[in-house]
Amino acid sequence: MTSTESSNLPRKSETHFYSDGDVELVAEKITFRVHRNILELSSQFFKEMFMSAKPSAEDLVVISSTGKTIPRIDLRDDSAQDFEKLLSFLYPNTFYEIGWDNVSSLLRLADKYIVESLTSACVAFLKRSYQEEPLQALKLAEFYHISSVYKESSKLVLDNFEQLFYEPKNLQGLSRTTQKKLKLQRQQYVEGLNKLYCVTVDRRFPPLTAEHLRSNFEECVKDICTFPFQPPSYAWMKLHQVDCSKHFECREELRRLKPFINEKISTFFGGEYEPLACSRNPSSASTPENFYPFIELRDD
Structure with a gap:
């Protein structure tokens, strides 16, 4: 095998590659071998997918140590880093703290894969932390329809209107409707x-x-x-x-x-x-x- 061929093969995740896992998920050439039951219990998206979809021969991979065949799913739209965040939240043996540097990507994953527990955790973070980043909280609250955070963060945005509103880059991600409400x-x-x-x-x-x-x-x-x-x-x-x-x-x-x-x-x-x-x-x-x-x- 040439070095080029070797570099194109998926690599094992250093955090979520379990020997007894029964499904593999691949994002950006990183393989996560995880447990189907954890995905099904946590995500409505995966639960429905496993119930309805039957993997083809091309979607199966053989575990060399046991000879067992398990499905492999290619996650084309997600980065390996983001999906690792999701798994770290779901698995009890790992801990992932929600902060301003990751709440946006976690909300996106929670919305995409219908992970209600992660959505609730992100909303709880925004409710207790919106005073730190009110404009960012307002944008996320609008996009994901979090009415309580939208209302509270708008108070601080209005209170700092001059500092926040006249910098064009600050308005990116804020709808025209919300901009109009704030101006009025x-x-x-x-x-x-x-x-x-x-x-x-x-x-x-x-x-x-x-x-x-x-x-x-x-x-x-x-x-x-x-x-x-x-x-x-x-x-x-x-x-x-x-x-x-x-x-x-x-x-x-x-x-x-x-x-x-x-x-x-x-x-x-x-x-x-x-x-x-x-x-x-x-x-x-x-x-x-x-x-x-x-x-x-x-x-x-």
Whole structure:
């Protein structure tokens, strides 16, 4: 056998080549000898394939040590590295940690081979880690229809709109529909700031109270409405920090301050505002938690 012929032969996987395996899978000239029952239990794709397909003589290979004949399947569309990731997740003797460097390829494999356990593990990773890479999480959530991750990651993308949205490469992999939703939500927020700039504390508060409120409120509005505009979460936090309770602890009218501010936010900014799910910085009595606008994964 020449060196050229030898190099064209499939090589054994260093991780997933089991002597008692009863099926071989070949990806990029790497052979994985694995167990049919593990594939069937884990993957609806392989379960249906093994039930319906009968290998031809060309698809069979003889194990030299035992003389046993087992089927060999050529995986033409998958890299050996990616398929090894899938097997490492499925097999109990190996451990494969999901991270940002592999979650995209793992979701693709889970979707292609209908591996529900891997899909669930990837979704769980995105739910707890979306704050690290919100734009990447948003893209994956849209493509694989993960509505909860789509909603939460959109909050942080909107909150960092200026930094993320005006770099063309950042938009690759994001549909025009989602781009449009983000732009509209951002536009509504900016228009709301312009309206808020013209607001003064109204006469529902007593004159002396209103004077303190007006001063604090106008200072806050100047802060968040000065270009470049502050993020929506910062605007929410600052508006809800407008407080004169130190001066008027017993005045009933001060209880109307929060509804007054919420009314202005809802009227001018539109939509809903929520805190982040699984926030790493939960609010305390002295520090109100930031609230964010969001978009949702819908067809409209």
